[in-house]
Amino acid sequence: MTMGQHTRWIVSALLMGILLGVPGCKDLREVDDLNIVLAVGIDETQDQRIRVTTEIVDPANSRGPSSGAGTGKRDEATITRQQTGSTIEEAVGLLDEEVPRKLFLAHNSVIIFGHNYATHGIDRALDYLERNRSYRRNQLFVVTDGTASDLMTSSVTPEFYHATAMRSLVEQGMHKSTAVNSTQLSFMKQYLRPSHTPAMARLETAKNGIVPEGIGLFDGGQYKDYLTSAEVPALLRxxxxxxxxxxxxxxxxxxxxxxxxxxxxxxxxxxxxxxxxxxxxxxxxxxxxxxxxxxxxxxxxxxxxxxxxxxxxxxxxxxxxxxxxxxxxxxxxxxxxxxxxxxxxxxxxxxxxxxxxxxxxxxxxxxxxxxxxxxxxxxxxxxxxxxxxxxxxxxxxxxxxxxxxxx
Known part of the structure; x- marks a missing residue:
């Protein structure tokens, strides 16, 4: 064996050793094996139980907005599933067992709090959302004076997804100073300040679908009052x-x-x-x-x-x-x-x-x-x-x- 061949052999052996030591994607899961969640609604029922509603991408009917081929159907782009438990964690766990495929929460874009849940305090949800690594801190917090489940089943034409429509409405309001940035990270910063009075984007159901209705005012984690879109600029000033x-x-x-x-x-x-x-x-x-x-x-x-x-x-x-x-x-x-x-x-x-x-x-x-x-x-x-x-x-x-x- 020549000196050059010997050197190449040593280099090859080292590379093989390095590759064997590199961890592979052992927990890799195919997209087709997941239920991609885009929005999560949290309500409190009359008997003080927690109802969690999810908007899940339906792979068979969601090609329209992504491919541009026009083959997707707006009413069938997502499926809505809900489950009730004594806590959010229990409701999500039951939901995960009920639907085929594993719930994938890393792409969740919006968290909607229904009126009953928000008035009794969202602190319990904040602790869950801050600790759970499946959620990203850029998801939008939204409050409604109705129920989260109703908001998630309202019309969002021309959008395909409720999550996309909600974020678009809030971002448009922010540009005109009629709404606030209430992503989880921004909301938590306000929550932890001395004032302890964060504000949250507010959306409501209407005859033609979802409409922006100003902001919700919180005292700590408790929903106290709201300002209309016309009143928000005065507060922001x-x-x-x-x-x-x-x-x-x-x-x-x-x-x-x-x-x-x-x-x-x-x-x-x-x-x-x-x-x-x-x-x-x-x-x-x-x-x-x-x-x-x-x-x-x-x-x-x-x-x-x-x-x-x-x-x-x-x-x-x-x-x-x-x-x-x-x-x-x-x-x-x-x-x-x-x-x-x-x-x-x-x-x-x-x-x-x-x-x-x-x-x-x-x-x-x-x-x-x-x-x-x-x-x-x-x-x-x-x-x-x-x-x-x-x-x-x-x-x-x-x-x-x-x-x-x-x-």
Whole structure:
């Protein structure tokens, strides 16, 4: 044996030894042997038992959205199975025994909590979901005022899967600041903060299927109240930047019937700073909001001028402040610090927060807030007059140019 052959033999032997030592996929399971779960609904029955409903991919009828061949049938793309037990774990275990193939939960996308279960506290579910390695932390949490099983059997046309439709609705709402990011990871971060008041996306059943209905407010793990989609932007302005929201203010023109028309503003974005102010034993919060907006629709007969723009900005600022105060008053009535003022106080003055942490429940309903809301109304080439002003019975052409430009 030559030196080169001897070297190749040694290298081959080493490679074989390494390959023999590499663990194989001994627990590999074929997709056809699994029940891929996309959504899980959790309800509490009248006799305090737990009903778990699952949306499972039906491999025989789910080719449409993935292959693009149009062979899948929307109504048959998934199958719905449910089971009842004394705990979630027991219900899932019974469900796993009942259906052919093993339940595969790693691709689960949505967890839906029914009203009865959520009002009695979802802490028991959080412990199960955090410990179970089968679930990923990016699954979306959703609450409904009905039952999770009803939500999971409602129409989701044009989507094939309920899980996909639910996530799409929530993500669209997040883009317009009418919903919140309530993935498991995000929800748990809020749950563990000093405020202990996480928020969750809220969906309901309607005549035409599933519709977004704002957010659910939680005190710890207990579902306390909700805000509609129209109220959510006011809450979010306390805590984060918002974007693409709309405000409608009724027209006050005498010739316009009351409620017949309104002036609409699109709030392009807002930014908020919240500052705690301590005066002896009294704590106040100063909320500073800055943003930009544009006009989506004018009241009939309105004429944009520097003077009217200033007037509209004041009116818009006042309306935004009223909306925020209305939501805050409601939170104080519910005794739920969903604006996360306690988190702000903890970050700004942790020593003071430690002294007040156990009294916050009693203090929060009496907190006073001072607002400074200023939203700049942009003009970006907006026509100087509304169409009804430009109309001429004589057929005269409209005035040329924009505001401030001579016709």
């Amino acid at each position: 306390f805590m984060q930047d918002t974007q693409q929201t709309e405000i409608t203010i009724p027209c006050t023109n005498k010739e316009t019937p009351q409620g017949d028309m309104s002036q609409t503003y699109r709030i392009l974005h807002t930014h908020t700073n919240v500052t705690p102010q301590v005066h002896g034993n009294e704590i106040r919060f100063f909320v500073n909001v800055r943003g930009q907006a544009e006009i989506s629709r004018l009241c009939p007969g309105s004429k944009p001028t520097p003077q009217t723009y200033s007037k509209w900005e004041i009116q818009l600022d006042h309306t935004l402040q009223e909306q925020m105060q209305r939501v805050f008053t409601r939170l104080q009535k519910d005794d739920v610090d969903s604006v996360h003022f306690s988190d702000v106080l903890y970050k700004r003055n942790p020593i003071l927060w430690q002294q007040m942490a156990h009294q916050w429940k009693e203090l929060f309903p009496h907190i006073q807030v001072t607002y400074d809301v200023q939203v700049q109304l942009l003009r970006h080439g907006l026509a100087s007059k509304s169409p009804d002003v430009e109309y001429s019975p004589e057929g005269l052409p409209p005035h040329a140019g924009r505001e401030g430009v001579a016709p």
